[in-house]
Amino acid sequence: MSIIRVENLIKRFGNITAVNDISFEIEEGTIFGFLGPNGAGKTTTINILCTLLAPTSGKASINGHDCMKESSKVRKAIGIVFQDTTLDKDLTAAENLIFHAYLYNIAKDKMQERVDDVLRFVDLYDRKDDLVKKFSGGMKRRLEVARGLIHRPRVLFLDEPTLGLDPQSRTNLWEFIAELPEKHNVTIFMTTHYMEEAEVCDRIAIIDNGKIIAMGTPDELKKAVGGDVVYIKTTDNASAKKEIERLFRLDVSEKEGELYLTCVMGDTCIPEMIRTIGERVLSVRLQRPTLNDVFLKLTGKAIREEETSGMDTIKEEVRAYRRRH
Ligand SMILES: Nc1ncnc2c1ncn2[C@@H]1O[C@H](COP(=O)(O)OP(=O)(O)O)[C@@H](O)[C@H]1O
Ligand SMILES: [Mg+2]
The missing domain is CATH 3.30.70.260 (ACT domain)
Known part of the structure; x- marks a missing residue:
């Protein structure tokens, strides 16, 4: 069953067309990746799906609810990890989660248990009473994933979750993300401009200048390169x-x-x-051809010229991780 449906979505900001007539569906329980360079329209699409932004035209629904007309139902069904961190640094890890649990009206007698569960899942239970300002970038991201899961959403949005993290933390984070659909019964919609990271996705849409220029499994896309x-x-x-x-x-x-x-x-x-x-x-x-080869072939430009070092290691580690599980 498709849990996310997007049809002919367009978003213009003045004379900039940030999202230019995109359509796709996402199967429940899968990891779907939006891969594209900076400015491609990834965050704009997420903001529309998360009901934070109205599209110029087109349709979007999550779990059968219209993102424009039934925004409160949509909001209950989703969790979000934003591109920029939104944790309160002067609160502890547990306090940040409790705060969020209140926002989502989680019953008081269940709060502690939920908080502890998600903290264990992201491996931060031992640090739950530490202030967030003492956390590394990777720990903060994991805490944000925990926060996004606390109200048990059907869909979790991750906008460039690994931006700014070192290679080791990125690998760790992808290990968590790869486990999410099964362990937390969620569908993942993630964006990245690190092509190798998109390897963990079940399906990928490559987006450039607001348009989806290719869609398929990582293998399908790479085979198409020749x-x-x-x-x-x-x-x-x-x-x-x-x-x-x-x-x-x-x-x-x-x-x-x-x-x-x-x-x-x-x-x-x-x-x-x-x-x-x-x-x-x-x-x-x-x-094997990489997703960068795919992007290069489709657009004639590299998705990301700099910062590719260490990526092969990550790719290999994520694959090894998948083989083990
Ligand atoms: N609020 C806004 N006002 C005007 N232009 C915007 C706004 N938000 C995004 N844009 C423009 O829309 C395009 C897509 O941006 P964005 O969705 O943030 O891309 P990505 O997340 O893929 O980097 C860019 O050209 C960006 O400058
Ligand atoms: Mg963005």
């Missing part, structure tokens, strides 16, 4: 090159003593390649 690159080292590159070219009918190139070729499904053509070149093979590695 293939993996396979690198092979052999004891005799000249003969191996000829034989692989004959077998697959494609061009093999050589760089720094290593052969490489692009093929649609690298993982399935590797075994055959190895059988062909037999004992000459020294090493084989497979490089």
Whole structure:
């Protein structure tokens, strides 16, 4: 069932079209990612869905409730982690959550239990009586996720949740986020301009200049780019090159003593390649296209030129984490 439906949504600010006729649906219990550069229209879309902003035209609903006409029902169904932190630094972690629990009219006899539950989930239970101003960036983000969950929303919005965090904290945060749909029975709508982070999503919409330019699973989007690159080292590159070219009918190139070729499904053509070149093979590695390659292909520009260091590590750790669970 689709828990979020958006149809032909448009938002203009004067002569700027921040959101330009977007439509999508999000299945309940999934992680949906909005991936796009700064200024693409991600926060504007979230603000409309969260009933904080009226669209110029179009429709949006959450859990069957119209975001414009039934805003109080929508608000009860959602939790939000904003792009900029909104915690009260002079309160403790637990006090911040209690404050929020009052705002959401959570029954007094259930409050303490709810607060403790979410604090345990984000691994901050031991720090619950510490002032937030003593917390690191990563801890604050986790506390905001806890706060967003306290009234048990059906949908949790996370707007650039990892902005400004160091790589280690980002990885930790993604581990929490990946667990959310199952453990807390929520659907996640998140935005990021760090392409590798979008790997945890079940589905992604790539947004640029207010328009959705591609939508699909991370694998679907990457496959559309046109293939993996396979690198092979052999004891005799000249003969191996000829034989692989004959077998697959494609061009093999050589760089720094290593052969490489692009093929649609690298993982399935590797075994055959190895059988062909037999004992000459020294090493084989497979490089999959990244979501940045997808963005580059679609728009002709990199989503993010700077700050990509450390991202491969994160990507690998998130994948390893997913495999373990
Ligand atoms: N309140 C506003 N008034 C005028 N322009 C705005 C306002 N909010 C956003 N914009 C513009 O709309 C575009 C999309 O912004 P935003 O949704 O914040 O993008 P993102 O979150 O993807 O970085 C940008 O060009 C931004 O400057
Ligand atoms: Mg934004």
